[in-house]
Amino acid sequence: MKTIHTLLFQDARDLKEIPSESVDLIVTSPPYPMIEMWDEMFSRQNPGIQKALACGDGKQVYALMHEVLDAVWREVFRVLKDGRFACINIGDATRKVQDDFCLYPNHARILNSLLNIGFSALPDILWRKQANTPNKFMGSGMLPAGAYVTLEHEYILIVRKGSKREFKTEDEKQNRRESALFWEERNIWYSDVWTDIKGTGQRLPKAMSRLRSAAFPFDLAYRLINMYSVKGDVILDPFLGTGTTTAAAMTSGRNSIGVEIDESFQHAIRPVASHIVDFSNDYLQDRLLRHFGFIENRIQTSKPLKYTNRHYGCPVVTSQEQFILLNGLKDVHTRENNIFEVVYSTKPQAWNFDQPPETLVRKKEKSYTKSFQLNMVDAQ
Ligand SMILES: C[S@@+](CC[C@H](N)C(=O)[O-])C[C@H]1O[C@@H](n2cnc3c(N)ncnc32)[C@H](O)[C@@H]1O
Numbered sequence: 001m002k003t004i005h006t007l008l009f010q011d012a013r014d015l016k017e018i019p020s021e022s023v024d025l026i027v028t029s030p031p032y033p034m035i036e037m038w039d040e041m042f043s044r045q046n047p048g049i050q051k052a053l054a055c056g057d058g059k060q061v062y063a064l065m066h067e068v069l070d071a072v073w074r075e076v077f078r079v080l081k082d083g084r085f086a087c088i089n090i091g092d093a094t095r096k097v098q099d100d101f102c103l104y105p106n107h108a109r110i111l112n113s114l115l116n117i118g119f120s121a122l123p124d125i126l127w128r129k130q131a132n133t134p135n136k137f138m139g140s141g142m143l144p145a146g147a148y149v150t151l152e153h154e155y156i157l158i159v160r161k162g163s164k165r166e167f168k169t170e171d172e173k174q175n176r177r178e179s180a181l182f183w184e185e186r187n188i189w190y191s192d193v194w195t196d197i198k199g200t201g202q203r204l205p206k207a208m209s210r211l212r213s214a215a216f217p218f219d220l221a222y223r224l225i226n227m228y229s230v231k232g233d234v235i236l237d238p239f240l241g242t243g244t245t246t247a248a249a250m251t252s253g254r255n256s257i258g259v260e261i262d263e264s265f266q267h268a269i270r271p272v273a274s275h276i277v278d279f280s281n282d283y284l285q286d287r288l289l290r291h292f293g294f295i296e297n298r299i300q301t302s303k304p305l306k307y308t309n310r311h312y313g314c315p316v317v318t319s320q321e322q323f324i325l326l327n328g329l330k331d332v333h334t335r336e337n338n339i340f341e342v343v344y345s346t347k348p349q350a351w352n353f354d355q356p357p358e359t360l361v362r363k364k365e366k367s368y369t370k371s372f373q374l375n376m377v378d379a380q
Helices: 036-047 045-056 058-079 106-117 170-178 183-189 206-211 218-228 244-252 263-303 358-363
Strands: 002-008 023-030 080-090 093-097 100-104 120-128 152-158 234-237 255-259 327-338 339-344
Touching: 002 244, 023 244, 036 045, 036 327, 045 058, 058 080, 058 093, 058 106, 058 339, 080 106, 080 206, 080 218, 093 120, 106 120, 106 152, 183 263, 218 244, 234 244, 234 263, 244 255, 244 263, 244 327, 244 358, 263 327
Parallel strands: 002 255, 023 080, 023 234, 234 255
Antiparallel strands: 002 339, 080 152, 093 100, 120 152, 327 339
C-alpha cells in the first residue's frame, strides 16, 4: 500500500493542474478575513483591499477579502467528485475600523457562498477552543449594555457536492470497513461541539511565527479525514500553510494535494516528511491504546462485548469495527521535487489486546491524549 503527496506552490484561485472531479475530500482553513495578520496577504491578491483599508471602509474590505476566497471555493467545487465533502475551518472576526466596531461573520459569508456555488450544507461543528489565556473583558467590562462576549469558538463548515457517496464493489466495501472508527471515537468525533481539541502549539521557525496561531491542530485534520473519507482517497487542502493536512493524510493512509501561495512555507512543510514515519506510528499506536483502555474499562463496568476486531484481537462494541486496520508507515521517499511517496504496512502491528508487549504496557501509563509534535525548529 502506497500514497502520494503533492505540494503545489501557487495561487489556489486557479487549480488547472488538478483535473475536475478528481478529489475525494477538502480539509482546509483559509486566511480569516478581517483578522489583521492576513491584511497584507489579501491585499497582495487584490490591491483594492489595501485602498479600502486606507479609506477605513470595513464593509468593503470584508466584501473584497471574501471575493478572493470565493474564487477558491469555485475551484474546490470543480475538482471534488460527486458525493464528496468539503470541511472548512473558519472563525469570525471582531474588528474596529475607524470608529466602527463590529463582528464580521466569516462563517456565514462562506457558507452562503458555498450554497450559491452548488454545495449542500450539512450540520457543522462548533470547535470551542480551549483558550490558553483566561477570559478577557471586552467592551465595557462590568457595565451593562456595552460589553460583548468573547469569541472563543470557530466553525468547521461541512458541505457536500451532489448526492450521497456509494460504495458498490466488494473491494470498496471492505476498504470502507477497514477505514471505520471505533464506537467510542465515533461518539465524540460526530458530536457537533468539539471541546477536546486545543489550539495548536506548533513551534515554527521565527520568520514564520505569524502562522503560529493560524495552523490548525493535527488532531482536527486527522479526525475530519477519518470521518469523511476512506483509505486511498485524495485529500486536498488549498490553503496548506505549514502542511498539517498533508501530515494527517499521510498518517491516515490517504493521498493528498496541498496548495500554498507562499513558497517560504516549504521550510515548514519539508520536515513533516522526514518525521512522519515515527510520528504516525506513535500516533496510531496511541489510538489503539486508547481503544484498549476504553475496552478494559467497559468490560469491568458492564457486560463482555460480543465482537472482536480481526486484526488486533481486541473486543469492539459493534460489528462494524471488526475490520478496522490502522496501517503503520514503513517509509517515505521523495519522488521528485515536492512529491512524496509513503509506503505502509498492510499487516497490523505484531501485538494484540491479550498480549501487549512491555513497551505498550509502559506507554499505557502515559496520557492517552497526544497532539501534533513534529518539531519544526529542530528539523531545519
Ligand atoms: C490559515 S493558514 C492555513 C494553516 C494550515 N491549516 C496549517 O495548519 O498550517 C492559510 C494559508 O493560506 C495561504 N493562502 C492565502 N491565500 C492563498 C491562495 N490564494 N492560494 C493558496 N494559498 C493561499 C496562506 O499563505 C496561509 O499559509
